[in-house]
Amino acid sequence: MIRALIALLALLAPCIALAQAYDDPDAAPREKIVAGLSRNDVDITTSFDGSDIIIYGAVKRETPIPYDTLDVVVTVEGPARAITIRHKERRFGIWVNTGKVSVGAAPNFYVVATTRPLDQILDPAEDDRFRISVPLAIRAYAGTSSVEDVVPYTEALVRLRESGGLYRLDEGAVRLAQDTLFRADVQLPANLIEGFYGTRIFLLRQGKVVATFRAPIEVRKVGLERWLYRLARQQPFIYGFMSLAIAVLAGWAASALFRQLQRR
Amino acid sequence: MQIYLPIAEVVVNAFTLIGLGGIVGLMSGLFGVGGGFLITPLLFFIGIPPAIAVATGANQVVASSFSALLAHVKRKSVDFRMGWMLLAGGLAGSSLGVMLFNMLQKLGQVDLVVQLCYVVFLGLIGAMMLQESLRSLRRAKQSGPIRPMRRHQHGWVHRWPLKMKFRASGLYISAIPVLLVGACVGVLGALMGVGGGFIMVPAMIYLLGMPTKVVIGTSLFQITFLSAYTTLMHAVYSNTVDVMLALLLIIGGVTGAQIGTGLGAKLRAEQLRILLALLVLVVCGKLALDLFLRPSELYSLTPGILK
Numbered sequence: 326m327i328r329a330l331i332a333l334l335a336l337l338a339p340c341i342a343l344a345q346a347y348d349d350p351d352a353a354p355r356e357k358i359v360a361g362l363s364r365n366d367v368d369i370t371t372s373f374d375g376s377d378i379i380i381y382g383a384v385k386r387e388t389p390i391p392y393d394t395l396d397v398v399v400t401v402e403g404p405a406r407a408i409t410i411r412h413k414e415r416r417f418g419i420w421v422n423t424g425k426v427s428v429g430a431a432p433n434f435y436v437v438a439t440t441r442p443l444d445q446i447l448d449p450a451e452d453d454r455f456r457i458s459v460p461l462a463i464r465a466y467a468g469t470s471s472v473e474d475v476v477p478y479t480e481a482l483v484r485l486r487e488s489g490g491l492y493r494l495d496e497g498a499v500r501l502a503q504d505t506l507f508r509a510d511v512q513l514p515a516n517l518i519e520g521f522y523g524t525r526i527f528l529l530r531q532g533k534v535v536a537t538f539r540a541p542i543e544v545r546k547v548g549l550e551r552w553l554y555r556l557a558r559q560q561p562f563i564y565g566f567m568s569l570a571i572a573v574l575a576g577w578a579a580s581a582l583f584r585q586l587q588r589r
Numbered sequence: 590m591q592i593y594l595p596i597a598e599v600v601v602n603a604f605t606l607i608g609l610g611g612i613v614g615l616m617s618g619l620f621g622v623g624g625g626f627l628i629t630p631l632l633f634f635i636g637i638p639p640a641i642a643v644a645t646g647a648n649q650v651v652a653s654s655f656s657a658l659l660a661h662v663k664r665k666s667v668d669f670r671m672g673w674m675l676l677a678g679g680l681a682g683s684s685l686g687v688m689l690f691n692m693l694q695k696l697g698q699v700d701l702v703v704q705l706c707y708v709v710f711l712g713l714i715g716a717m718m719l720q721e722s723l724r725s726l727r728r729a730k731q732s733g734p735i736r737p738m739r740r741h742q743h744g745w746v747h748r749w750p751l752k753m754k755f756r757a758s759g760l761y762i763s764a765i766p767v768l769l770v771g772a773c774v775g776v777l778g779a780l781m782g783v784g785g786g787f788i789m790v791p792a793m794i795y796l797l798g799m800p801t802k803v804v805i806g807t808s809l810f811q812i813t814f815l816s817a818y819t820t821l822m823h824a825v826y827s828n829t830v831d832v833m834l835a836l837l838l839i840i841g842g843v844t845g846a847q848i849g850t851g852l853g854a855k856l857r858a859e860q861l862r863i864l865l866a867l868l869v870l871v872v873c874g875k876l877a878l879d880l881f882l883r884p885s886e887l888y889s890l891t892p893g894i895l896k
Contacts (some may be wrong), residue, residue: 371833373593374600410893419880421701429754442811481888499672515600550595557596557828565824568648568832569817572839576655579843585661 357385358526358538366543367513367522369550375515378542380524381508390504396439396446396529397499398457399509401542403434404520408479420528425480428463434491435462438498438509448532455534457527459483459492490514515543519554596831597641603837605635606706610841611650616662617653617786618849620687620805620865624817624846625650625778626707626787626872639891641831644823648835653842654786654809658862660858668758668803672810675771675789679815682775687822699734704876706781711873715789719866721795724858756760758807770796771811786812787869797861801858831874 360382365374380399408431412424439446443458456462463479485494487543491514499509513522528536546554557564590603609631613624625646641747661667692701728765753764770792778785789808793799824830853861 371590371593371594374591400663411889411891413884413887413889415883419701420882420884454827478888482890485886485888485890515593516598518598546595549591553595553832557830557832561825562821562830565821565830566830568824568835569651571822571836572648572652572817572820572833573655575836575839575843576652576846579656579847580659581659583847586749587851 327546329536346402355386355388355391356528356536358528358536359385360526360538361381362524362540362542364429364505364542365540366545367517367549368545369517369519370548373515373517373550375514376517378511378524379508380511380515380526380539381506382526383507384528384536391530393530395501395504397501397509398440398443398447398527398528399438399499399511400457400462400523400525401434401436401511401513402525403410403522403544404431404518404522405430405432407431408482408559410482412481413476421432424478426475428479428482431463434484434514434522435459436493436495436510436511438495439508440499440501440545443494446532451529451532451534455525455527455537456492459487459494459527463492469500493515506518513544519545563579591878591888592833592837594637594831594834595803596829597637597645597834598638599637599638600768601637601834606837610653610838611845612841613838614653614656614847615827615844615849616773616868617650617809618657618846618851619853620786620790620849620861622738624653624786626711626781630828630872630876635752636771636858637834638825640827642828644820644829645669645831645834647816647819647823647836648830648832649838649842652835652839652845653786654813656818656843658806658809658813658848660847661809664854666803667806668755669807669809669810670753671755671758671760671767671799671803672807674736674753674764674767675774675807675811676814678768678771679775679778679785679811680818681785682777683779683815683818684775686776686779689776704880706777708873708877708880709779710781710788711813711869711876715869715873717795718791719870722862722866723880727844729859730820732864736835740744742744756799757798760797760799764798773885774811775815781803785815787865790865801862805853830844861895 360380363377363379363381367378377402380401381429384395391467407427407429409425409427411422412425413420415421417425436455437459447457452458452461459481460483463483466526485490497509498511499507501507521543524540526535526538553564556567592603593600608629613628615629616624616627622853628646628649630644631644633639661829676749690754732875751763753767754761770789774785774789774792779787786808789811790804793808794806820830
């Protein structure tokens with residue numbers, strides 16, 4: 326009898342597991358993002374002066390459109406680099422750097438584009454989980470420090486980067502049509518560094534993230550820029566001598582040219 | 590015309606850079622200073638990362654001082670023997686300076702030391718030069734146009750052993766003070782990220798008693814080689830030389846240097862010294878204000894992790 330029961334359970338087990346999976350709303354989301362980028366790579370040439378990326382897409386769903394409002398948030402994040410934030414204080418009449426906080430890796434570029442003001446559409450708990458807003462995206466990388474209160478330092482980092490246009494919150498920059506089609510125009514600044522830039526798209530309903538999408542954009546130097554960069558890293562001696570040769574040659578050429586001019 | 594710099598990874602206007610190079614080149618030709626103490630702060634100001642500015646500034650100094658040096662060689666106003674001796678001292682001093690720099694970096698206050706160094710040295714030298722050249726200008730006016738300057742003031746410097754003849758300078762002095770001057774300039778140059786011409790020129794005039802005519806050419810000789818050494822060290826050990834940035838600065842710089850040398854030949858030595866003294870004092874005043882006035886932003890960002 327018992328043996329028969331066990332056999333029955335063993336037979337049923339996969340079916341139970343399957344049914345559970347089907348009930349879990351996370352496993353099969355009702356709405357999915359289908360998206361594309363106007364370009365997957367950005368080439369930095371000598372005359373590079375910034376670039377525009379269009380991130381567009383649609384919401385794919387098999388059920389009717391729910392009644393609550395849909396919002397879309399798009400983030401683009403540059404490669405992370407180590408940075409130190411320093412604070413000046415007056416000591417013995419002069420202004421000296423006293424405290425410092427090193428952040429192991431902070432993105433050099435971060436932009437958040439939204440359909441509506443971020444604090445109205447995003448639940449703080451969800452922001453914490455997905456690290457969407459600018460301060461949270463930075464805090465994700467907080468490193469060790471020597472000072473007691475790190476907050477003013479990370480705030481200063483965000484403030485300085487925001488004033489330099491490297492961190493941005495573009496509320497209303499994402500356009501959404503018929504709760505289905507969306508488009509965001511993200512302007513990449515001229516001062517880009519090489520690397521992979523991560524693009525994230527979030528669908529929000531009632532402050533909750535209901536779907537996400539990720540795609541990378543590769544930013545790389547091409548042509549002369551690439552050649553010089555590689556040479557400086559891989560053959561620093563040759564690069565150094567080349568720099569000196571250019572300097573000496575230019576110095577000599579100018580001298581010879583002016584002597585010619587003076588003779589006339 | 591905007592241009593993307595491959596190593597600095599910033600976009601700047603090409604004509605701004607050529608203009609900056611031109612101004613610094615003019616100084617170089619006029620006064621025999623490399624112009625490092627001007628180019629580096631100017632590059633910070635237009636948004637070039639400090640490490641790149643220091644290293645690339647050194648590369649630019651090579652070009653402008655080499656160009657000016659050639660003009661001086663043509664006019665036979667270079668004391669090569671003195672130049673080699675100063676260079677020998679300078680290379681030793683420079684290596685010592687780099688070690689000192691790293692030590693201060695570990696202590697965490699290298700910026701302050703560098704800034705204080707600038708203010709103290711520029712202030713002292715500027716004031717000394719201004720006072721001296723004003724006095725000699727007044728003296729020249731009072732007692733007729735031609736009065737030979739007393740060069741052979743036999744001070745403590747001239748009593749030391751290991752005497753050498755420096756024919757072009759018309760000096761017969763000990764090699765020790767020459768090496769010491771070179772070494773001091775090397776140490777300060779490495780600490781302050783400059784060629785050290787603005788320290789060297791007054792030291793040659795007032796400490797070694799060299800005639801102003803050969804001082805500038807000889808100083809340029811030493812600066813050319815010393816900053817070439819610095820450039821190479823930076824390129825190899827920190828990858829901070831941006832050749833594109835350097836090229837633009839150089840185009841302006843070599844042109845400025847040639848104009849400066851031509852202009853320098855027309856001006857009188859006292860006038861030149863007054864001009865240099867005023868320039869040094871202006872830069873000193875600016876740096877001193879930075880130390881004493883409350884900065885508009887108390888926080889600053891530095892790439893990398895500082896220990």
